[in-house]
Amino acid sequence: MAREIVLDTETTGFDPKTGDRLIEVGCIEIDDLLPTGRTFHAFVNPERSIPADAIRVHGITDDKVAGAPKFGEMCEQLLEFIADAPVIAHNAAFDRNFINWELANCGRVELHESRWIDTLQLxxxxxxxxxxxxxxxxxxxxxxxxxxxxxxxLIDARLLASVYLELKGGKERVLDLSAARGPLTAAAAEAATHGARPRPLSPRVTETEAEAHLAFLNAKLKDRSLWAAYGLAGV
Structure with a gap:
């Protein structure tokens, strides 16, 4: 599968059109639905005060972002990290509105709606x-x-990457039978989904008990025995 970016933001409020601004962005790079270990994280100076209601949600205060770069000063790094990958977000319209408003505000090209994957809709x-x-x-x-x-x-982006994996099939992906990975044998598929098959217990029937059972089948059931029909009367 293609490279994808899981993204989350924190903001001063709900709507950039009414003066709210982005104050934090975190991204996780995934490849074939698994994190690669590459991340992007930045606090952003919103050039305005952060309301108390927002601080109660994310804990980011004015002091914490006072020395952070403005969006226009860090957007190049963000865009380089995202590159041409699809962007995954939860309730993507919210994050897209803030990212695109900030990009437009500093004269950059917005990330088109078609590039976004909304895990809330999934x-x-x-x-x-x-x-x-x-x-x-x-x-x-x-x-x-x-x-x-x-x-x-960044914490929410990490959680969302795990959620996205589950929404796309989770651990069942170990049964990928694509030619690139090579087909799994029946034993490998069994082990991948349920673990290795346990070793069967050794028989506990004594030789005397087995002979008595055979005598019972021959005397009482004869050709009506289920085992006899399969040639297993003596097993």
Whole structure:
């Protein structure tokens, strides 16, 4: 599969058109649905104060971003990291609106809507009528939230990368039978999904018991024995 970028943002509010700004962006690079280890993270000076309600969500204060670069000063690094990869986000319209507003504000080309993959829409298609927030999906897929005391762009991007893996098939991908990977044998497929087959127990029937059982079949059932029909009466 192609290289993809999982992205999350933190902001001063809900709508850049009403004066809200981006204050943090975090990205995780994935390849074939697995993190490569490459990340991008930056705090951004929003050139305005951060409301108390927003601080309660992500814990980012005015002091924390006072010395951070403005978006126009770091957007080149962000765009180089994303390059031409699809961008994955949860409730993607929110992150796309802020990223594109900031790009347009500094004269850069926006990331077209067609490049974005919305994991919220993927989750709603798979779990209609259920809670599909990032927290809810992590709990549903048993993804640990231990490090997430507050929202954070890079932490949330890491969690979202794990959620995206599960939404796209999760650990079942080990059964990929593409020519590039080579076909799996029946034994390998069994081991990949259920673990190695345990060694069977040795028979506990004594020779005397086996002879008595055979005598019973011959005397009582004769040709009506299920085992006799398969030539196994003496087994």
């Amino acid at each position: 989750a709603q298609g798979r779990f209609p009528g259920m809670a599909n927030s990032l927290d809810a999906l992590c709990k549903r897929f048993k993804i640990s939230l231990v490090e997430r005391t507050l929202h954070g762009a």
